[in-house]
Amino acid sequence: MMSAYVDEELTGVEMMEVRSHAYSCRNCGHELEEMARLKRLLSEMPPPEPSEFMAEKIMATVRASENVVHPRLQIRWTVLAGGVAAVAAGYAIAMVSRATAEPMQAVDRMEPTIDLRQDRAYAVGGDPFAGAPMVVPVSR
Numbered sequence: 259m260m261s262a263y264v265d266e267e268l269t270g271v272e273m274m275e276v277r278s279h280a281y282s283c284r285n286c287g288h289e290l291e292e293m294a295r296l297k298r299l300l301s302e303m304p305p306p307e308p309s310e311f312m313a314e315k316i317m318a319t320v321r322a323s324e325n326v327v328h329p330r331l332q333i334r335w336t337v338l339a340g341g342v343a344a345v346a347a348g349y350a351i352a353m354v355s356r357a358t359a360e361p362m363q364a365v366d367r368m369e370p371t372i373d374l375r376q377d378r379a380y381a382v383g384g385d386p387f388a389g390a391p392m393v394v395p396v397s398r
Contacts, residue, residue, distance in 0.1 A: 260286070264293045 262268050263276040280287040 260290050260293055263290065264297050 259268070259272070259276060260280075263273060266273075268276065276290075280290045
């Protein structure tokens, strides 16, 4: 928790609790001072310089990994793509056959009305898809 205190990652209440304890406990107060000093020293250090060959090593690793073909993964993706295509085709056929088997029926449309109750307005009308009456609040 002291590390989080030094990094200012605690909530306000937690910060106050740690600070209060550090003032009353000599060991914890000393450790907190050491952690703060170490953080300050580390933040003053310059960032390390990468070696001159680092970019070349990274690019060589990337190129080597791009050339590797895993046949098992390629087969899995092919099977998966075929399965997805088969399911999509089956769904499309089912939807087309259902649409031709059941003719669409006209839905009686209700004229929307406004009903005021308890300082709220409600729109009452018919659901255009199912024909069921529906009530929707239009004000808050």
